[in-house]
Amino acid sequence: MAIDLRSEFQAPAVDAAADAARRVIDALVRSGGMTDADMSAIADRLNAVADDLEAAAPPVADRLVDMWRGDGITRHDPVAGPENPIAPPLEYSAVDSRTIEAVTTLGLPYQGPPSCVHGGVSALLLDHTLGVANGWAGVSGMTAELTLRYHRTTPLFEPLTVTARQVSVDGRKIRTTGEITAGGGTCVSAEGLFIAKHPPRPR
Numbered sequence: 631m632a633i634d635l636r637s638e639f640q641a642p643a644v645d646a647a648a649d650a651a652r653r654v655i656d657a658l659v660r661s662g663g664m665t666d667a668d669m670s671a672i673a674d675r676l677n678a679v680a681d682d683l684e685a686a687a688p689p690v691a692d693r694l695v696d697m698w699r700g701d702g703i704t705r706h707d708p709v710a711g712p713e714n715p716i717a718p719p720l721e722y723s724a725v726d727s728r729t730i731e732a733v734t735t736l737g738l739p740y741q742g743p744p745s746c747v748h749g750g751v752s753a754l755l756l757d758h759t760l761g762v763a764n765g766w767a768g769v770s771g772m773t774a775e776l777t778l779r780y781h782r783t784t785p786l787f788e789p790l791t792v793t794a795r796q797v798s799v800d801g802r803k804i805r806t807t808g809e810i811t812a813g814g815g816t817c818v819s820a821e822g823l824f825i826a827k828h829p830p831r832p833r
């Protein structure tokens with residue numbers, strides 16, 4: 631079953647703009663200094679876009695309230711948020727009532743070792759995916775501990791499967807596991823302890 635990204639709040643043009651920003655980030659990292667493009671002119675054009683966006687943007691406090699409308703999954707987060715350009719973004723599917731997964735392919739902006747995913751990026755993907763698995767399973771909380779094991783390097787440019795499963799709930803303590811696999815092999819595995827607590831939503 632595909633995830634419902636709170637369809638009542640979807641704005642296709644916003645998601646399209648975030649997709650365009652992802653393309654820009656990828657192209658900038660790919661280009662570096664090895665480009666014939668006029669990077670000064672490109673910086674001017676990108677700054678002009680940012681000027682337009684900033685001039686029309688709401689106060690941050692209002693946007694925070696807007697971000698936390700509704701229940702369930704968010705659209706702004708840095709892992710699955712379609713309207714956040716730093717999110718790949720992951721699209722989750724249910725495997726069973728306590729397990730979710732997403733398939734994604736990461737490019738140069740997420741690089742750590744040569745042609746490999748940065749370990750901190752893997753940690754980010756797993757932390758968030760474990761958290762969403764908890765939400766899917768019905769009892770969620772804040773990350774108190776996250777233990778990662780990096781079994782082998784995680785490749786860029788290849789499909790990665792990110793999986794998470796809620797294992798147990800004991801009072802406020804929630805234990806959740808997950809992994810990133812590539813080509814059927816485990817690259818990173820994670821064990822998380824989450825504590826059932828929810829900071830108040832901005833109003």
Ligand SMILES: CCCCC/C=C\C/C=C\C/C=C\C/C=C\CCCC(=O)SCCNC(=O)CCNC(=O)[C@H](O)C(C)(C)COP(=O)(O)OP(=O)(O)OC[C@H]1O[C@@H](n2cnc3c(N)ncnc32)[C@H](O)[C@@H]1OP(=O)(O)O
Pocket residue numbers: 631632633634702703704722723724725730731757758759760761762764765766770771772773774775802803823825827
């Ligand atoms: C397929 C479709 C999917 C559809 C999905 C559907 C729904 C999804 C819905 C929502 C999902 C959306 C998003 C979720 C995604 C991602 C989540 C992101 C997670 C984060 O990004 S989150 C930020 C990082 N995180 C922090 O910023 C935490 C900072 N921290 C604190 O806020 C406190 O520290 C806290 C709250 C952790 C605890 O504080 P507290 O006061 O509430 O708890 P307290 O101290 O009373 O402890 C109670 C018992 O927990 C034990 N305990 C506590 N802490 C421990 C630790 N660290 N290690 C081991 N044990 C610990 C104690 O030892 C005691 O144990 P005992 O009862 O046995 O004595």
